[in-house]
Amino acid sequence: MASKTKQGSAIVETIKTIVYALLIAGVFRTLFFQPFWIPSGSMKETLLIGDFLFVNKMAYGYSYASCPSIRIPAVGLDIDAEDLCGFIKGDNTRILGSEPERGDVVVFRHPVTGADFIKRLIGLPGDRVQVIDGVLNINGEPVALADDGVFEELSVPQGPQGYRPRCENGPVGEGGVCIKSRQIETLPGGVSHKILNIGNQASDHTGIYTVPEGYYFFMGDNRDNSADSRLPQAAGGVGFVPYENLVGRADRIMFSSAGRSMLFFWTWRGDRFFKAIE
Template identity: 45%
Template structure:
């Protein structure tokens, strides 16, 4: 009986250590990253990919700022991060802008540092993540630096497709979902806004 209790305690401690310092399962709750990640997918987040911040620790005690070691996400990485306005909430988006970059969307076309981000039309895509089938256009987008990924577009109109010019502050990232018309992301400054690198 005592051996069984010890085994359970050791297994629990090992699980907590793995979840805190190595890998953490993450459930995809929305369609904002379709077609890359689908609603209901589970992904394992590499907790060491960018080093550790105080958000890496249980209960997020503010013991230090920044990251140890000081590694940063790269443009095009898909990152799970803590929402700046409510750090108890996790979001998953793609890194589009890095510190100092300018970002703008005009008639559905993404521009980074004044340069049009190239994309190729891959035809129709039927998205069922919202319950009913919605036909969208699928594109392959190539970010500066060569990172290639798929995005979905439903329209070239509206706020998300005709934005202001954003300038990413030092220490922050600009995040966007791959389902460009179905993603609450850094384009909404008073909600998600710019994301501190230490929140990743």
């Protein structure tokens, strides 16, 4: 009888330990940092498919979007941040909030689908944003651009979803070198970063977007391969993003893998470990 009692106590203690660990992890993820894998190439070459980073949730304060989403398809678990914290959604404010800065790389919730996106903050409230012949214009002034050679990558499936890169040098055969033009773009305020271009397309010629108060305008660094604020939400884009939908700022890549799985150690990109995001 005593043995069974001890076994029962051990099981209870184990369960309590697991519950405490999950609670601590949940609080940590909710208040401080959220892990994020880069699933697509819209932010190349700043962020590559397979980069892993922690999003700094303290940077802009907290809103309903700060609550974690818990999705485990294998067991049918799908709990959205809005399910947990939707009761504080709607006033477009934040607790302990601070304003993001132009040029920040930000994770935010899509205003319609709720999916997490990561893009660069281009337009602040009140800004007029337009792309003219592929050149970003803010408040009627073109940003500074400097040619920076080309970005090269192999034309092979990338990441768990097997996405293939789009190339400026046309369709490239399996394993061939895929090329994109690269420039250094300097935003008002002085933030400089690399952007990539593939070719002339509709997103290189836009109307004027006037950013409403309390909203932000985002673009991907891989300019010709990014569904961002240039596209309205009805067309599969992002549109303007409300302040309360910001999750946090991406500051540093912690780990990176070019393969279909992080377990394929031979595909790890050691030169990207702990790399600062510019």
